[in-house]
Amino acid sequence: MPIQTEILIIGGGLAGLTAALHLNKQGFDVTLIEKSAYPHHKVCGEYISNEVLPYFNWLGIDLKNLSPTQITNLQFTSATGKQVNTTLPLGGFGLSRYSIDYYLYNLAKSRGVNVVNKEVNDVVYAEDQFLVETTSGERFKAEYVLGAYGKRSAIDKRLERNFINQKSPYLAIKAHYKSDFPSHLVSLNNFKGGYCGVSKVENAILNVCYLANYESFKKHKDIQAYQENVLYQNKNLKKILEEAEMIFDAPLTISQISFNQKEPVYDHMLMIGDTAGLIHPLCGNGMAMAIHSAKIVSELIQKRTENKTSRSSLENEYSANWQTIFGSRLRFGRILSMILQHKTCERLAINSMTAMPFVLNKIIKHTHGRPIKTVN
Ligand SMILES: Cc1cc2nc3c(=O)[nH]c(=O)nc-3n(C[C@H](O)[C@H](O)[C@H](O)COP(=O)(O)OP(=O)(O)OC[C@H]3O[C@@H](n4cnc5c(N)ncnc54)[C@H](O)[C@@H]3O)c2cc1C
Structure with a gap:
């Protein structure tokens, strides 16, 4: 059963x-x-926008004991090492995924959420119910299924989602380091074929995480050779990496990262976080979006339960809200990353940001949300 x-x-x-x-x-x-x-560790820049804090507070999530770093300033460097600096309008904090995911997991368990450590390999919707199966054969019946399985999963193949067959030319690499890098700063560094985010998390640990074009990466012998030949062309990155000492035994890598459009609702599953759409990490805001989408979907499920409306009206409302709140941020992120990978456009963008610092603030506004309002 x-x-x-x-x-x-x-x-x-x-x-x-x-x-x-x-x-x-x-x-x-x-x-x-x-x-x-x-x-577990995850490939992520680990900079979280403060927009999540009012909502975390409402959920009774208190991260104080995890000692996040407070991040107030942004530095952007071009592939040739030119710099633009600004303060972040809302600011953010640095916390490893190892710590925050583990904390939330323990909190969920302590509050009575049934957490099962298995891999899902099939979801079928029929007669207003879902049947979900794990690779080891456990079966679950549910009224609602939320797809929160990240950027890419075997489930997407099973469901035959469109994006899964499109090309994904990016891979990402991350490691933690010991370093004197300032803790109030997040540094985004452009390089040929990618960009690298650098900021501190708890315990003065430095996170260095970059996105790289696979075609350019595979021309080099290994990660070290790629970093020395490509990332080091950016003088700022060269200095940061040369002065840092890696704590991980080896960097973590993920491949086939896709920024293609996805559907917030697919075969009646309500998709949240990266499963609904991934913003280019250059915009540094995927985690806040993942958290915000969880809030939107939860409120709509509650609303449907109270008002006894149809499943399709819930699905339509979720898709419409998702597009309104996140659609333009994702489009802007895609355009921005294209501009910064084009040599002349990148130079023009950096020159205009240096001459008119408000341009960088405008970019931040377009890719970040406001503090997430709470329900009551
Ligand atoms: C290079 C890079 C740097 C980034 N830097 C930042 C940053 O600095 N700041 C920021 O805000 N965002 C950043 N992001 C984006 C951010 O990491 C994501 O938006 C965020 O992790 C999304 O959370 P999620 O819960 O949707 O997915 P995830 O955190 O990926 O969680 C998905 C979970 O589903 C599980 N799962 C997958 N398949 C199955 C299955 N079949 N059965 C059961 N479980 C399954 C996985 O194990 C995983 O734990 C970055 C992204 C990249 C690629």
């Missing part, structure tokens, strides 16, 4: 865990299935 639950969430990253906490607070019976054991 399948295990019955009201809401089943596939994936326990920031989107899935936040939705689990929200829906649990509203009194729903929530099961979350995550394939990896906690805690």
